[in-house]
Amino acid sequence: MIISLFFYLFSFIIVSCAVMVISSRNPVHSVLFLILAFFNSGALFVMLGAEFLAMMLVIVYVGAVAVLFLFVVMMLNINYSQIKDGFQKYYPIGSLIGLILFIEIILMINGDNVLVSQKDSLTNNVPNTHQIGAILYTDYIYIFQISGLILLVAMVGAITLTLRDRPGVKKQNIIDQNARKVSDVITIVKVKKNET
Amino acid sequence: MELFGISGEIFLAIAGMATLLSSVFLNKDSSYRITLRLCNLSFLITIILIFFSHSHSGSLFNGSFIYDDLARFAKILILIGTMLTLIIGYKSQKLDNFNRPEYPVLILFSVLGMLLMASSNDLIGFYMSLELQSLPLYVIAAINRDNIKSSEAGLKYFILGALSSGLLLYGMSLVYGAVGDTSFSSISMASSDGMSNLMLIGLVFMLSGLAFKISLVPFHMWTPDVYEGAPTPVTAFFAIVPKLAAITILLRFTFTAFDNAISSWQQIIIILSLLSMILGSFAAIMQFNIKRLMAYSSIAHMGYALVGLSSGILEGISSVLIYMVIYMIMNLGAFIIILSMRRDNQSVEEISDLKGISQTHPFIAFSFVILMFSMAGIPPLAGFFGKWLVFASAVNAGLIPLAIVGVLTSVVGAFYYLRIIKIMYFENNEVKLDVVDNKSSMIILGIMIISTILFGLFLNWFLEVTMGISSSI
Numbered sequence: 106m107i108i109s110l111f112f113y114l115f116s117f118i119i120v121s122c123a124v125m126v127i128s129s130r131n132p133v134h135s136v137l138f139l140i141l142a143f144f145n146s147g148a149l150f151v152m153l154g155a156e157f158l159a160m161m162l163v164i165v166y167v168g169a170v171a172v173l174f175l176f177v178v179m180m181l182n183i184n185y186s187q188i189k190d191g192f193q194k195y196y197p198i199g200s201l202i203g204l205i206l207f208i209e210i211i212l213m214i215n216g217d218n219v220l221v222s223q224k225d226s227l228t229n230n231v232p233n234t235h236q237i238g239a240i241l242y243t244d245y246i247y248i249f250q251i252s253g254l255i256l257l258v259a260m261v262g263a264i265t266l267t268l269r270d271r272p273g274v275k276k277q278n279i280i281d282q283n284a285r286k287v288s289d290v291i292t293i294v295k296v297k298k299n300e301t
Numbered sequence: 302m303e304l305f306g307i308s309g310e311i312f313l314a315i316a317g318m319a320t321l322l323s324s325v326f327l328n329k330d331s332s333y334r335i336t337l338r339l340c341n342l343s344f345l346i347t348i349i350l351i352f353f354s355h356s357h358s359g360s361l362f363n364g365s366f367i368y369d370d371l372a373r374f375a376k377i378l379i380l381i382g383t384m385l386t387l388i389i390g391y392k393s394q395k396l397d398n399f400n401r402p403e404y405p406v407l408i409l410f411s412v413l414g415m416l417l418m419a420s421s422n423d424l425i426g427f428y429m430s431l432e433l434q435s436l437p438l439y440v441i442a443a444i445n446r447d448n449i450k451s452s453e454a455g456l457k458y459f460i461l462g463a464l465s466s467g468l469l470l471y472g473m474s475l476v477y478g479a480v481g482d483t484s485f486s487s488i489s490m491a492s493s494d495g496m497s498n499l500m501l502i503g504l505v506f507m508l509s510g511l512a513f514k515i516s517l518v519p520f521h522m523w524t525p526d527v528y529e530g531a532p533t534p535v536t537a538f539f540a541i542v543p544k545l546a547a548i549t550i551l552l553r554f555t556f557t558a559f560d561n562a563i564s565s566w567q568q569i570i571i572i573l574s575l576l577s578m579i580l581g582s583f584a585a586i587m588q589f590n591i592k593r594l595m596a597y598s599s600i601a602h603m604g605y606a607l608v609g610l611s612s613g614i615l616e617g618i619s620s621v622l623i624y625m626v627i628y629m630i631m632n633l634g635a636f637i638i639i640l641s642m643r644r645d646n647q648s649v650e651e652i653s654d655l656k657g658i659s660q661t662h663p664f665i666a667f668s669f670v671i672l673m674f675s676m677a678g679i680p681p682l683a684g685f686f687g688k689w690l691v692f693a694s695a696v697n698a699g700l701i702p703l704a705i706v707g708v709l710t711s712v713v714g715a716f717y718y719l720r721i722i723k724i725m726y727f728e729n730n731e732v733k734l735d736v737v738d739n740k741s742s743m744i745i746l747g748i749m750i751i752s753t754i755l756f757g758l759f760l761n762w763f764l765e766v767t768m769g770i771s772s773s774i
Contacts, residue, residue, distance in 0.1 A: 213499075247362040251417065251429040254314060255436060258410045261321065262440035265403040266455075 112152060115145045132178045140171045157234040306361050306368040309350035309376070310416050316343035317409040324402035333400035334391075340405040341387060344380045344412070351376050351416075358773070364484050365423035370770040374622065375419040375549035382542045382629050383412050385745055389633070390534025392739045393640045393648065397532060399445045407444075408538065411437035415546035422557070424473045424483040427550060431469070431514070434546060435462050438539065442531045454530025461523040465513030472506025475499050485558035493561040501565060508569050511554070515547045517607070518576035521600050525588075528596035533648060536592055537636035540599050541629050548606060548625055552618055555610065556774050563613045570611040575706055577604030582713040591639055591652050594717065595632070598676065601714055602628050608707050609691035612698035618774065619767035620690035626763065627675075627687040627756065634672045634749035638665055641736045649734070652721060656730035664743075665736060666725045668750050673722055675753045677715035683756035 122142035126135045143166045150159035241249055304311065320339045324332050351373060358369035387405060394400050414434030421427040439462060443455020477483055479499040480491040492500060509520060516524040528536045555566050581601025588594040606628070609620035642649050659666040675684035688711060692704040 244363055245425075247365055248425050248429055250314075251426070251433055254410065254413065255429065255433050257318070258407070258433065258436045258440075261403060261407065261410075262436060265401065265407070265440055266443060266446055 108152065112149070115148045115152075118142075118145045119149075133175065136171060136175045136178055139174070140167050143167050143171060155233060157232075157237055160234075303361070305354050306359055307366055307420075308354050309347045310413060310420075312350055313343060313347045313409065313413050313416065316340075316346075317406060317413065320409065321403075321406045324406065327402070332402040333395070333404070336402040337387060337391060337405045340409045341384050343409065344384050347416075348377055348380045351380075360422060362426075364486065365426040366417070366420050367422035368420055370773050371549065371553065372420045374766070374770055375545060376416050378626065378629065379412060379415050379419070379542055379545050382545060382633070383408065383538070385633055386534070386538045386541060386636070389637050389640055389739075389742045389745060390537060392742065393643075394532070394534050396643070396646065397445070397648065399532065401444065404441060404444055407437035407441050411435075411441075412542070415543065418546050419549045419553075421550065422485050422553070424477065424485075424488075427554075428466075428470060428473060431550075432466065434543065435466070435514070438462075438543065441535050442527055442539070444535065445532045448532075450530040451532060454527045457523055457530075458527045461513065465510045465520070467510075468506050468513070469510025472503040472508075472510060475503030475506065479503065485553070488558040489560055492559060496562050496565050500562075504559060504562070504565060505569065507554070508566065508573075511547060511551055512573055515544055515551070515603050516596075516600055517573045517603055518580045518600060521577070521580070524600060525593045525596040528599075529590055529592045529650075533592065533636070533640050533650075536595070537632070537640065540595060540636065541632050544599070544603065545625055545629065548603075548610075548621060552610065552621065553774070556618065567611055567613050570607055571700065571703055574604045574607035574611055575703065577601060577607065578707055578710040579604075582710040585714070585717050588717075589652055590650050591642075591655075592650050594652065595635065595639070598714070599632070601710065602676075605688060605691055605707060605711070608695050608700075608703055611703065612694040612700060614694060614698050615768070615771040615774075616697060617691075617694040618771035619764060620687075620694045622767040622770065623760075623763050624687040624691055627683045630749050630752050630756075631672055631675050631684060634668060634746055634753065635676075637742050637746045637749070638669050638672075641665065641739065641742065643735050644732065645735070652724060654730075654734055655721065655725050656728045657725075658734055658736075659726045660729075661733050662736050665746075668746055669725060670722050671750050671753055673718040677718040678711050679715075681754070681757060683753045686756060686760055 119142050122138045122145070125138040126142065129135050129138065143162055147159040147162045150156070150162060316339070320336050320343070323339065324336045327335055355368045355370070355373035355376070358367070360367040387408065394404070411434050414430050414432070414437075417430035418427065418434055421430050439455055439459040442458045443452050445451040446455075473483075476488060476499075479497050480488050482488075488500075496504070513520040513523075528539065531539065555563075555570070559566055577600050581597050581599075581604055585594050585597035585601070588597060602624075606621050606624045609617040609624060611617070612620075639650070640648075642654060644654065655669075658669075671682065675682035678685045678688045688707070692707055695701075695704040695707070
């Protein structure tokens with residue numbers, strides 16, 4: 106009883122936050138609502154017994170993605186009223202597609218051809234963080250290694266496309282600094298008296 | 302010892318990271334040249350490793366990595382194609398001043414993704430290797446970042462590529478929902494007693510995602526813009542290598558995962574192939590830029606290759622593989638010539654710039670004639686045998702209308718290929734074209750021309766090899 110009460114509470118907050126994300130006028134508020142929605146979906150995952158997913162959702166989406174959004178929103182001066190201009194025009198077709206997707210989801214839930222079932226792994230005593238760790242580095246080591254390479258490529262690509270050598274930027278060169286001697290840079294000039 | 306099957310890929314990954322590290326310590330002027338050579342050396346060693354490690358088939362990592370004859374054939378072809386495109390692009394890259402050491406390294410990682418893709422036997426492994434393959438491609442399309450066209454090409458490719466990955470992933474999730482497992486063998490088992498609707502929708506989404514990567518109509522919109530905007534050496538790479546990998550995974554996908562549902566995917570492939578052949582041939586007539594022309598020509602060629610696949614018989618697989626070999630040879634030759642077209646130290650890309658090249662550079666003009674005849678499918682040359690084999694397999698499978706449309710569109714295609722020959726030989730231009738004198742490119746061009754002319758002599762050998770591959774799938 107209490108569990109289903111909490112489920113409806115969290116779901117209600119998620120849905121209303123999602124509505125606020127797209128309808129609020131201030132983009133900073135949108136991002137903050139998005140963060141609240143992420144927190145509540147994390148709570149739903151905890152209720153399902155998937156504490157690892159909940160942790161990841163909070164760490165990755167709230168900690169990294171949403172904060173990045175916040176930075177982008179605050180640093181780029183985008184004219185949001187201009188972006189929302191087409192809202193009226195695209196409203197009918199957008200809501201039509203939304204309706205179709207909604208009907209599809211209902212059909213999918215009612216249909217019996219979905220095989221994915223509740224596995225017993227969620228009910229036994231081993232925490233699922235342990236379980237994920239146990240198969241991620243053994244059965245799925247191949248996939249894990251490829252994802253590592255993808256991240257490396259993403260890093261190299263981002264640096265390749267953005268790093269520029271600007272002329273005139275002063276950099277510290279430690280070897281040069283250490284190799285500098287007093288005799289190289291200071292010359293003592295004796296000034297004779299009575300000479301002008 | 303168990304890992305010997307994947308030794309080529311492991312070596313390539315380590316070599317890539319080592320090359321990346323070494324480029325940090327090299328000085329700016331030589332770093333591009335040295336990293337390029339290191340990459341080519343590692344490709345060469347990988348070819349040798351793959352040749353020996355894939356000599357008997359097997360699978361690794363609970364069946365998500367498979368090594369067999371098809372993987373060996375595709376991987377060696379991919380590696381050779383990459384080495385040659387790197388060599389032919391070297392000079393132009395230096396002249397256009399975007400010789401950055403990251404370029405060969407990114408290509409290396411992309412090739413690693415393609416090799417893993419050719420071996421993937423599992424939906425997750427396939428998706429991950431596809432991403433590893435495409436991410437570097439987005440970057441190298443925009444590698445000439447000060448050029449606005451190159452940046453546009455990179456951005457366009459990135460957005461549309463991300464969209465196609467989304468389609469693919471959605472399809473995969475539906476298939477996973479219907480099957481309950483991601484390996485190709487379980488998909489094949491689940492589809493043996495008829496396809497459920499969920500699986501069928503998943504299959505359509507996955508084929509659309511793959512069609513995006515091979516640029517089949519109606520998922521071809523990005524191709525001409527990206528080919529035109531990207532720097533020419535990058536375009537040469539795009540036109541040749543990723544298609545080999547994507548066709549391989551398409552073959553594996555249709556003939557191992559959905560081998561029990563041939564009738565379901567056959568009609569999709571037939572429509573994709575028909576549209577690609579028709580649009581590729583007709584749209585190319587209107588092009589004035591030679592890179593856009595090559596883009597439409599590659600769309601049409603992919604359509605012809607899919608004719609073989611759509612037949613759904615073993616003969617079809619072997620004809621697709623031979624078609625891809627011929628496609629690689631012809632495109633390499635054509636891009637060597639496009640790369641060498643320069644005037645006043647600027648690369649030029651209009652077809653009309655080729656006017657009068659027959660007098661100034663007879664060898665290049667003659668080579669272009671051979672390549673264009675071959676692409677149009679004139680009998681003694683390689684392109685004829687490719688088309689003949691795919692159409693023959695279509696006829697054997699009873700798809701006679703498809704073969705007829707294929708022949709008709711290749712007649713239309715012959716028009717624009719022959720128009721280039723007419724421009725080269727029968728029109729004169731006051732402003733002459735400088736052709737970059739690049740010995741290694743010219744040697745490769747010579748080899749490509751000879752193999753185009755003499756391909757018929759090796760046809761039996763190729764048929765034997767590819768029939769062996771197709772019966773082992």
